[in-house]
Amino acid sequence: MAEAILGDHDQYSCSICLDLLNDPVTIPCGHSYCTSCINECWNTTDNKGTYKCPQCRHAFNSKPPLNRNTILAEIMEQLRLRTKLHESEAAQSLAGPGEIACDFCAGEVFKAVKSCLECRASYCETHVHPHYNVPALKKHKLVKATVMPICSKHDKLLEVYCRTDEVCVCMHCLMDDHKGHDTVPSTIERGEKQTKLTDTQTKVKQTIHAKEKELQKMKMDITSHSDSAKEAVKNSTRVFTELAKFIEKRSNDVIEKIKAQEKADLDQGAKLQEKLEGEITELKKREGVLETLLQTDDNIHFLQNYESVSSSSGSNGFPSCSFKPCCSYTDVSKLACELKERLVTVFKQEINETFKKDIYSDESLVVDFPGSWKGILSEMEPVTDDDECGSPAHNCFKVGNRVSIRPSVKEPKHGWGSITHNSIGVIKKIQGESLIVDFPEQIEWTGVLSEMELVSSDVSEPLSLSPGSRVRVKPTISTPAQGWGSVTKHSIGVVVGKCYWPVRLC
Structure with a gap:
């Protein structure tokens, strides 16, 4: 019901503050006002025992009751919500800094969603509709909103690629500075370069896959090395525990050295791992740039940015690295066993002399x-x-x-x-x-x-x-x-x- 009657905002305005009714109340003559407005009006006026309606001037001998108008309050709430929604939608559609604006908007300029290569103009959601409905405009080439590629010399659309100078030119340039040059339509050059760029993207993906496998192997090597260190600690603990209490301190010293070496090795591994992850991140960023360029509908934008993103495949930019610990823990366990056997021999001789x-x-x-x-x-x-x-x-x-x-x-x-x-x-x-x-x-x-x-x-x-x-x-x-x-x-x-x-x- 509220939506059906929400139309002219003026009929829902308070005649005192001229704004939308806020917490509306109705007085006996039938007129409605904001609760705060009518109270302030009657409190600040010299009533002399009478209270008048600000609109019809109907007089009341005593201050009439202010009855809250529930239905009108609901309508006001709906009206405010709808007004805020429209304002929010309008604000979101307005062209912001760095965004392409509609060339046909007057007053508030909305963000363009499509650009026409024939009209050399950009359109918002509203102004692009003729290109969908008018037969003559349906034949125009619409692309995602972009800056029109215009020749700075002839003010014509760039649609040809000069292979001699490796630049995009207009049709007039073919009769001027680029006469006799090796030129092709931008669509043809786009197709050839897109094939090369796709190959580059494939190589980047292969490099990413190889680096990820290398990272996985490195993680396994680090884990294995950590397990080896823990096993070395366990073996050293077992060997030294079997000895007399007076060598217990030496056992703890060895364990601490192993842990210290393990930490040094793991720190090295963590740095290598972080480096490799960083390389993979950079490669994925590069892949994202390649993917964005490959997906663009704008041939000129593609060609103008081709060289900058295809200069290097990314395959050889990052040298391979592997986890190489400073030492092996095998020698630690071996030395501990040899020490135990030597000590056991000494202990045996001393015990034989002490306990006959x-x-x-x-x-x-x-x-x-x-x-x-x-x-x-x-x-x-x-x-x-x-x-x-x-x-x-x-x-x-x-x-x-x-x-x-x-x-x-x-x-x-x-x-x-x-x-x-x-x-x-x-x-x-x-x-x-x-x-x-x-x-x-x-x-x-x-x-x-x-x-x-x-x-x-x-x-x-x-x-x-x-x-x-x-x-x-x-x-x-x-x-x-x-x-x-x-x-x-x-x-x-x-x-x-x-x-x-x-x-x-x-």
């Missing part, structure tokens, strides 16, 4: 099946390549095999890391054609089976159960001294280290 009745009856081994498992040396037997494959030369890879890189392999698929052709490691895990090998120079090195060869044991020499040797529980042992755990008689493990168990005879 305490002797060490046997050595024990720490074996990875995988998973640390302890067993008595006398309960174990070595496993050779002949035991598993029938012949040392037979290419039969098993967990625990000692392997090296084939001499014919110049560059392993996953890189050398810290190893060389002379490095000999032990297979820790096999997954399809890939395998994980622990080398003295680098643990958990990843390679492929076709790049590896078995390192045979020399049967002419007695087999010693040293770290790296493959072993299993002897068939004659029914129950190992330390229990089976998850190990069976068919399990084959790798010796990680040795230790000694004291047995008190008294």
Whole structure:
């Protein structure tokens, strides 16, 4: 109902303030006013016992009641809301700084939405309608609102491209400064350059994809390196905890050094990662510029900006970088084990001198099946390549095999890391054609089976159960001294280290 009668604003104006009624009230004569306006009028006037209507001058002997006009108040609210909405829409459509304005607007100039290449003018939503309805104007070329490309010399539309001077020209220029030059319609040149620019965009996308893969690999390398650092901390803690309390401080020192080195390496990795992410961001920005130019309808705008965005494909602008930690934590664990064995030997001699009745009856081994498992040396037997494959030369890879890189392999698929052709490691895990090998120079090195060869044991020499040797529980042992755990008689493990168990005879 309110919408049906909202028309002339004047009929809803207060005759006192001349503005839209605010909190309207109606007096007995039927006229309506703002509550504050009628109160102020009657309070400031010398009424002499009578109150008059400001419009009809009808007099009342006493101050009449002011009854709020609910329906009129609702109409006022609707009118105010509609007025604000129209003002908001108009403000949003007005052409702002740097925006293309409609050439046909009078008074308030609205933002143009289309430009006509034939009329050489830009139109707002209202003024562009004739180009959709008038038959003669329907044939005109409409593009997204843009600055008209006009020849500064002849005041004509730029529609030809001069390949000789690499500039856009008008038809009059062909008979003047560019006479005899190699010229083509802008649409043809646009098509050829768009093909080249599309190729450039493809290269940029390929570069982005390669950089993202490089970033993903770097994240994995950083995570793996962090895990390696944490494992080194764990191993060092385990080794030093087994020693006497007086070396506990040294254990903490080593752990702190590992963590400090880890932090330094991770800081380096974070900087490299941030750099790589920045390169990807820049490439994506460049791709966005290319995409915007490729999507433009304005041939002249395309051609004028082609050189600036196609000068470099972006493929060679950023050199590749990789995460290269300052050090490997393998040496830390190795040194800790060697220190433990030296200390154990010293402790054994001192304890023998101090406690005459305490002797060490046997050595024990720490074996990875995988998973640390302890067993008595006398309960174990070595496993050779002949035991598993029938012949040392037979290419039969098993967990625990000692392997090296084939001499014919110049560059392993996953890189050398810290190893060389002379490095000999032990297979820790096999997954399809890939395998994980622990080398003295680098643990958990990843390679492929076709790049590896078995390192045979020399049967002419007695087999010693040293770290790296493959072993299993002897068939004659029914129950190992330390229990089976998850190990069976068919399990084959790798010796990680040795230790000694004291047995008190008294």
